[in-house]
Amino acid sequence: MPSKKHLHIESSGQLCIYCGACVGICPLNCIYLDETRITFDEKVCTRCEVCVKACPVGAIEIG
Amino acid sequence: MTADLTTDVLVVGAGPAGSMTAKWAAKHGAKVLMIEKRQEIGSPVRCGEGMSKAWLSDVGITPGRWINLEVEGARIYSPSEKVFEINEKHAGNEVGYVVERDEFDKQLAIDAANAGVDVVLKTAATSVLKENGRVVGVKAKRFGEPFEIRATVTIAADGFESQVGRWAGISTNIAMRDMDTCLQYRMTNVDCDVRYCDFFLGKVAPGGYVWVFPKGEGLANVGIGVQVSQVKAMADARNYLDRWIEHHPGYAKGKKIDMVGGGVSISAPLKQTVGDGIMLVGDAARMIDPLTGGGIANGCIAGKICGEVAAEAVHAGTPTKEFFQKYEVGWRAVLEEKLYRNWLAKEKLVQLSDETFDKVIDALQGVRLEKLSVHNILKAVNEKYPEVTKEFEAFL
Numbered sequence: 504m505p506s507k508k509h510l511h512i513e514s515s516g517q518l519c520i521y522c523g524a525c526v527g528i529c530p531l532n533c534i535y536l537d538e539t540r541i542t543f544d545e546k547v548c549t550r551c552e553v554c555v556k557a558c559p560v561g562a563i564e565i566g
Numbered sequence: 567m568t569a570d571l572t573t574d575v576l577v578v579g580a581g582p583a584g585s586m587t588a589k590w591a592a593k594h595g596a597k598v599l600m601i602e603k604r605q606e607i608g609s610p611v612r613c614g615e616g617m618s619k620a621w622l623s624d625v626g627i628t629p630g631r632w633i634n635l636e637v638e639g640a641r642i643y644s645p646s647e648k649v650f651e652i653n654e655k656h657a658g659n660e661v662g663y664v665v666e667r668d669e670f671d672k673q674l675a676i677d678a679a680n681a682g683v684d685v686v687l688k689t690a691a692t693s694v695l696k697e698n699g700r701v702v703g704v705k706a707k708r709f710g711e712p713f714e715i716r717a718t719v720t721i722a723a724d725g726f727e728s729q730v731g732r733w734a735g736i737s738t739n740i741a742m743r744d745m746d747t748c749l750q751y752r753m754t755n756v757d758c759d760v761r762y763c764d765f766f767l768g769k770v771a772p773g774g775y776v777w778v779f780p781k782g783e784g785l786a787n788v789g790i791g792v793q794v795s796q797v798k799a800m801a802d803a804r805n806y807l808d809r810w811i812e813h814h815p816g817y818a819k820g821k822k823i824d825m826v827g828g829g830v831s832i833s834a835p836l837k838q839t840v841g842d843g844i845m846l847v848g849d850a851a852r853m854i855d856p857l858t859g860g861g862i863a864n865g866c867i868a869g870k871i872c873g874e875v876a877a878e879a880v881h882a883g884t885p886t887k888e889f890f891q892k893y894e895v896g897w898r899a900v901l902e903e904k905l906y907r908n909w910l911a912k913e914k915l916v917q918l919s920d921e922t923f924d925k926v927i928d929a930l931q932g933v934r935l936e937k938l939s940v941h942n943i944l945k946a947v948n949e950k951y952p953e954v955t956k957e958f959e960a961f962l
């Protein structure tokens with residue numbers, strides 16, 4: 504199986520503003536936001552990149 | 567260890583929709599618990615803070631210190647910055663207040679608490695509990711400790727993130743063209759007019775708009791919504807907003823004192839907002855007006871109906887999908903037609919070129935509309951630029 508691309512959410516606060524935009528649009532509902540902690544389920548995520556576009560500040564990168 | 571809890575009605579999320587639902591369920595005699603994952607209700611403020619006012623008394627909200635200021639109208643700017651003014655006389659209930667959203671949310675939570683609702687902060691739902699296909703509560707974490715809350719009726723009022731409903735198996739997924747990605751600065755020392763909420767349309771904000779809502783004394787919420795399907799590069803929302811500010815000297819000289827973001831659904835109404843043991847309300851049910859992006863009023867209006875039906879289901883012992891049709895039918899009777907029409911209008915508007923936007927606003931110069939509606943606007947445009955309205959025939 505080809506390995507998935509790397510998805511990184513810059514969630515230390517340098518970029519992420521904890522707005523939840525990515526959470527609400529993720530078609531697999533696999534991102535979770537806890538006030539100032541954001542996590543996503545590596546196994547469920549399909550790297551569809553929707554969250555990358557939905558993030559208003561560019562805190563999510565796939566590569 | 568946090569002890570497990572049991573209640574009649576569990577409301578997840580203490581935004582306006584959640585607090586309204588909780589309050590009205592309690593007023594109708596149900597035992598209600600409302601959980602909120604934040605440590606402070608209403609904060610941080612993720613909102614432009616503009617709202618209409620005519621609906622407030624219908625749902626039992628009284629004016630309070632959450633009112634920041636009252637505006638006289640709204641101004642819509644075309645790409646070449648021709649202005650169409652909508653004032654209170656013909657917009658009636660569409661214009662109204664700029665609010666202190668944190669105060670507003672807190673006031674609604676206080677009203678709920680005073681009606682008997684138990685409110686628990688720093689408590690997040692992490693999944694739903696199901697028995698024989700029926701939702702019977704949630705798994706939650708309080709101060710990081712897992713525990714369970716069992717409820718006869720569970721209300722998903724968790725806002726744009728809209729996860730509780732999806733955990734329960736109700737699809738609230740939206741397409742990229744049905745969402746705006748938003749960013750807003752609160753700015754001080756800007757030249758805004760406290761009499762108006764301003765909206766700037768066209769390529770300055772593809773598929774959305776730039777808004778300036780005045781807060782008084784040179785303070786304003788300056789924000790943007792961009793349709794996700796029109797995003798080309800990372801951080802487009804921020805880039806577009808920064809560019810807009812740069813090109814407007816009255817704002818470029820201002821200073822940013824905070825920054826918030828978020829998602830706004832601009833979708834058609836969901837097919838289904840109830841399931842066995844569960845009802846969805848507010849942003850969680852994608853009830854935002856797809857044309858204006860406003861969601862506070864719709865969430866509160868649906869919340870009242872939702873709370874009443876929740877209490878009824880508790881008393882009757884029938885928290886079923888069938889029983890909840892009363893809510894499904896109830897909120898749709900009040901909101902659905904407008905949501906649907908405005909979604910159709912949005913689908914068209916997002917395709918318009920800057921030239922067409924200019925023509926539309928130009929055609930409205932000096933026109934006095936009796937009542938503000940998509941229909942009336944198109945009639946006015948039709949007189950001057952019939953070719954523009956061709957695309958909108960369905961609305962004429």
Ligand SMILES: Cc1cc2nc3c(=O)[nH]c(=O)nc-3n(C[C@H](O)[C@H](O)[C@H](O)COP(=O)(O)OP(=O)(O)OC[C@H]3O[C@@H](n4cnc5c(N)ncnc54)[C@H](O)[C@@H]3O)c2cc1C
Pocket residue numbers: 578579580581582583584601602603604608612613614615616617689690691692723724725726727729748749750789826827828829830847848849850854859860861862863865
């Ligand atoms: C940038 C921006 C500007 C906006 N401007 C306007 C405007 O000017 N006028 C207007 O009318 N509307 C505006 N809106 C839309 C408006 O903010 C929403 O429609 C409104 O907040 C909806 O209320 P709600 O109660 O449904 O959800 P919310 O207000 O989002 O409340 C949901 C609550 O649930 C909590 N929650 C979420 N998940 C969980 C969980 N798992 N467990 C426990 N709690 C949880 C959240 O912390 C939150 O407090 C704007 C939106 C954005 C993003």
Ligand code: SF4
Pocket residue numbers: 510528529530531532533534543547548549550551552553554555
């Ligand atoms: S890439 Fe797609 S599936 Fe993965 S977290 Fe982002 S939106 Fe969800």
Ligand code: SF4
Pocket residue numbers: 512513518519520521522523524525526536541557558559560561562563827
């Ligand atoms: S959309 Fe971007 S800024 Fe918002 S929570 Fe997700 S990663 Fe953070």
